[in-house]
Amino acid sequence: MRIAVLGLGAVGKGLLRMLAAKPELGLVLTAVADSSSACIEPGGIDPAAVLDRKSATNRCGTQGLTAEQVLDSGAFDVLVELTPTNAVTGEPALTHMRRALALGRHVVTSNKGPIAAAHAELQEIAAGQGVALRYEATVGGAIPVIHAIRDGLAGNRFHAITGVLNGTCNYILTRMDEEGLTYDQALAEARELGYAEADPTYDVRGIDAAIKLVILANTCWNLGVVLDDVAITGIDGLTVDALRLAAAQDCTIRLIGEASPDRGILRVAPRVLPRSHPLVIEGTLNAVMLSTDMAGECTLIGKGAGSVETASAIIGDLLAIRDRYVECG
Numbered sequence: 001m002r003i004a005v006l007g008l009g010a011v012g013k014g015l016l017r018m019l020a021a022k023p024e025l026g027l028v029l030t031a032v033a034d035s036s037s038a039c040i041e042p043g044g045i046d047p048a049a050v051l052d053r054k055s056a057t058n059r060c061g062t063q064g065l066t067a068e069q070v071l072d073s074g075a076f077d078v079l080v081e082l083t084p085t086n087a088v089t090g091e092p093a094l095t096h097m098r099r100a101l102a103l104g105r106h107v108v109t110s111n112k113g114p115i116a117a118a119h120a121e122l123q124e125i126a127a128g129q130g131v132a133l134r135y136e137a138t139v140g141g142a143i144p145v146i147h148a149i150r151d152g153l154a155g156n157r158f159h160a161i162t163g164v165l166n167g168t169c170n171y172i173l174t175r176m177d178e179e180g181l182t183y184d185q186a187l188a189e190a191r192e193l194g195y196a197e198a199d200p201t202y203d204v205r206g207i208d209a210a211i212k213l214v215i216l217a218n219t220c221w222n223l224g225v226v227l228d229d230v231a232i233t234g235i236d237g238l239t240v241d242a243l244r245l246a247a248a249q250d251c252t253i254r255l256i257g258e259a260s261p262d263r264g265i266l267r268v269a270p271r272v273l274p275r276s277h278p279l280v281i282e283g284t285l286n287a288v289m290l291s292t293d294m295a296g297e298c299t300l301i302g303k304g305a306g307s308v309e310t311a312s313a314i315i316g317d318l319l320a321i322r323d324r325y326v327e328c329g
C-alpha cells in the first residue's frame with residue numbers, strides 16, 4: 001500500500017522511523033512533504049534516507065516542491081496528514097484531506113483541528129467515495145480508543161465517555177500533588193520536557209482536552225458538536241492548597257473530560273477524585289473510560305503523546321485500511 005506523508009514534525013519523523021524499522025508491514029512511502037520541500041517517487045522512497053536528509057538539511061526533499069504537488073501527483077493510496085494543528089480553522093490540513101478524499105484516496109491523520117471542526121463533512125465525502133477516514137492518533141496517542149468504540153465495542157450503546165485527555169495537565173497535577181510544586185513550576189517542567197503544545201495555553205486551559213472530547217463524542221454519537229459546545233474550565237487557576245485539601249480526604253484532582261448525551265453533559269473541568277479511581281493515573285498518561293450497556297465500564301490507559309507512540313496509532317489505522325480495502329477489495 002502506497003502512502004504519502006504531509007508534515008515531518010515529531011510525529012512524522014516517528015512514523016518514518018517505524019516504516020524504516022518495519023518493512024515487513026508493506027507500507028511503501030511514495031511521497032513526503034514538509035513546510036519547504038517535498039519528494040515524490042511513485043516507485044518508493046527509503047524513509048531512512050528522508051530522515052537523514054531532513055536532519056542534515058532541515059528539508060525532506062526538493063526545495064520548492066509542495067504538499068499540493070504531492071496531492072496532484074495522486075501517487076498514493078493513503079494520505080497521512082500530519083501538518084501542524086490549527087484548532088480554529090483546521091487548515092491547511094482540512095483542504096489537504098478534502099482534496100485527497102475527493103481523489104478517492106484514504107486519509108489517516110493525527111491532526112485534531114480538522115477532525116474536531118469538520119468530522120461529519122469529511123466522513124460524508126469519504127463515504128461517498130467509498131474510502132476511509134481514520135484518526136485514531138488524534139485522541140489519546142497510542143491508546144486504541146477509536147478502534148475500541150468502532151470495532152471492539154461495536155453494538156454497545158454508549159452512555160458516557162469520561163477521560164484524562166491531556167498529558168501535560170495530568171503531568172502538572174501529578175507533580176503538584178506528589179512534590180508540592182506550584183502550578184508555574186510544574187508547567188515549566190512540562191514545557192522543558194516537551195510535553196506541552198507549542199502554545200501551552202491550549203493544554204492548561206483545557207482546550208486540547210475539549211478538542212479530543214469533541215472528536216470522541218462525534219465518533220460515539222454523531223452529535224455534530226464543535227469546540228464551542230464544550231463547557232471548559234482549565235487547570236490554570238488551581239493552587240497547591242486545593243490539591244492539599246483533596247489529599248486530606250485521600251483524594252486528588254485531575255482534569256476530566258466528560259460527555260454524556262443522556263445527561264446533557266459535554267464538559268472539561270478539574271474534578272476531585274478518590275485516589276483509587278481508575279482515572280487517577282500518573283504523569284503524562286491518558287485514560288478513557290467508556291460506559292456502555294453490554295460491556296459495562298471499559299477503561300483504556302496508555303501513553304497519550306510521543307512520536308513513536310503516536311506513530312503506533314497511525315500504523316494501526318493504515319493496517320486496518322489495508323486489511324479492509326486493499327487486500328479484501
Ligand code: HSE
Nearest residue numbers: 166167168196197305
Ligand atoms: N499536548 C498534548 C498533551 C499532546 O499534553 O496531551 C498530545 O495531544
